[in-house]
Amino acid sequence: MMKKLEKILMPLAEAIGRNKYLVSVRDGFLVSTPLLIAGSIFLLIANFPIPGWTEILEKIVINSATGETLASFISKPSSATFDIMAIFAVMGIAYSFARQMKTDKIFGAAVALMSWFLIMPYSVTGTVEVGKKTVDATLAGIPLGWVGAKGIFVGIIVAFVSVHIYAWVEKKGWVIKMPNGVPPTVVQSFAALIPATVVMGFFFLLNLIFGYFQTNVFQIIFEFLQTPLLNLGDTLGAMVIAYIFLHLFWFFGINGGSVVGAVFNPILQTLAIENLNYFKTGEGQGHIICQQFQDLFATFGGAGSTLSLIIAMLFFCKSKRITELGKLALVPGIFNINEPIIFGLPIVLNPTMLIPFILVPTLNIVISYIAMSIHLVPICNGIQIPWTTPLIISGFFATNWVGAILQGLLLILGVFVYMPFIKIMDKQYLEDEAKANEANDDDDISLDDISFDDL
Incomplete structure (x- = not known):
């Protein structure tokens, strides 16, 4: 046996x-781990399990003009980590995958992040006050839901696809070559121009196609891939x-x-x-x-x-x-x-x-x-x-x-x-x-x- x-x-x-x-997914998530733990420390402070603790924090006003209390300020570090953790995941996974693909790691992470934001819907639904009435409205903005837990699976896919395209274009030799004597950072920047443009063009067309059908990649992936996987897990x-x-x-x-x-x-x-x-x-x-x-x-x-x-x-x-x-x-x-x-x-x-x-x-x-x-x-x-x-x-x-x-x-x-x-x-x-x-x-x-x- x-x-x-x-x-x-x-x-x-x-x-x-x-x-x-x-391996890239495993290593990529490690980027966010120390940040999430640090944010958790502040979250524990804000919600420490002692009766009356949160009420005490809510009574201490820090900004009298806006009415913000100490509780809201202590909660901010956790919001700056947990609410946008998908951003860290996309960067980390793309960086790790670019290393696996033997291409530029920094630019791999950068084009992945750019591509992810490119296909993201820039609209937030909510309510606004018009005179004495409250009406539903769609406002321009980046939804926190998509940069948080809901956007992780799209981020994983985009990281792999964007770095693949970037590495493929680079290996084809479609890069701008600078003469000798140019600083290395400038050489790398111009070498990334054409691969990054190709990646951008691909995701632009993708966003255009999904937009034509009045939807977006995030919504489709969330409904047909992420939700079933989470339900199974x-x-x-x-x-x-x-x-x-x-x-x-x-x-x-x-x-x-x-x-x-x-x-x-x-x-x-x-x-x-x-x-x-x-x-x-x-x-x-x-x-x-x-x-x-x-x-x-x-x-x-x-x-x-x-x-x-x-x-x-x-x-x-x-x-x-x-x-x-x-x-x-x-x-x-x-x-x-x-x-x-x-x-x-x-x-x-x-x-x-x-x-x-x-x-x-x-x-x-x-x-x-x-x-x-x-x-x-x-x-x-x-x-x-x-x-x-x-x-x-x-x-x-x-x-x-x-x-x-x-x-x-x-x-x-x-x-x-x-x-x-x-x-x-x-x-x-x-x-x-x-x-x-x-x-x-x-x-x-x-x-x-x-x-x-x-x-």
């Missing part, structure tokens, strides 16, 4: 790991299947988070942003499955939720090999770093630990999903909490004190699931240590064994 799984998973992981599109079955594969990859020594995350993380991150907008504005709907659900309730402590395993090692095992490893892995495990356990116990290619390694996060997903679906625990609020945030604290910030308790209960459940399996290994290691001690005793030389009678 192991050999068959290895034959299936190893080529699959290698194919995903080398796929330039998936926001299901218990999809989450369980994805994370069975994730842990199977880890079992064979492949970083399952990178492989599965390259496909699944864009969906989870988009769902998380929609959750944030839902909690901020009350518009739309919340999702149980999202990035925070994965990080904080499915696989806390690292892949396999191995923090439970570490506790089982420390409390129920006696062999020095396991207990010493448990002591070394405890602090990293608290901060969700579990490579010492994955490769040190090991879990990689260890059939004894395969079942609990998959079973514990699966139970976490199912139990958490049920608890949130029956409203026993609130769904995650979408705030980007650093993945190294310890258990209980992360659950409290992502939901409330009930979520923190759920994390604690899942941690304890995981301990008892891992316990019988780690005790099997512990028994074997104790026997190995006993044999090693006996061998050392036999090798010891005692003066009592020396006789002088034969001299």
